[in-house]
Amino acid sequence: RKEVEQDPGPFNVPEGATVAFNCTYSNSASQSFFWYRQDCRKEPKLLMSVYSSGNEDGRFTAQLNRASQYISLLIRDSKLSDSATYLCAVNRGGRGSTLGRLYFGRGTQLTVWP
């Protein structure tokens, strides 16, 4: 089983729509969770860290469900500029040399059309 699984999409939504992405992880000891945004042919950039209680940043809401081992990203009132690939990343947790390792999903492609 892969460490992190993500629906690759693509998601094609009109401007103003609400869209949600999920990402599941396999290691219950995982401690840190992140959403990154990657534009075409660019590097990933941190969008949000995901906290246990859930967190919101403007139109973006991230949630963590430890029982079901998934994180989610909700985008409200989508803008054309939200078109990108969204990557989830999960820290493996536990002991040893893999402590510093982030596992990334394949990314979910989002296209927002006018």
Add this chain to the structure above:
Amino acid sequence: ETGVTQTPRHLVMGMTNKKSLKCEQHLGHNAMYWYKQSAKKPLELMFVYNFKEQTENNSVPSRFSPECPNSSHLFLHLHTLQPEDSALYLCASSPTGTGVDTQYFGPGTRLTVL
């Protein structure tokens, strides 16, 4: 943003060439990483350095040789590469190598092996 810089941005090399990729971070971080991103695949961690010490080698072929002379600089030496090594090579840094903090990526080197 110039927190993490990478040179060159594009590289075309033959299978018998030797080249080096350079990464520099200006964020005062102690951990640095090399990732490989191929089309349609998730980010693959290659190497982790924490306080200049290599803490992880993710089963990378010996034709890739990392070097970390100090906490701010990271190199990836390339020799006798294969066409399947063509990819985007991303450098990242984080405050610590524990995995609980955010990783910041450089713009990447797009490598083509002929």
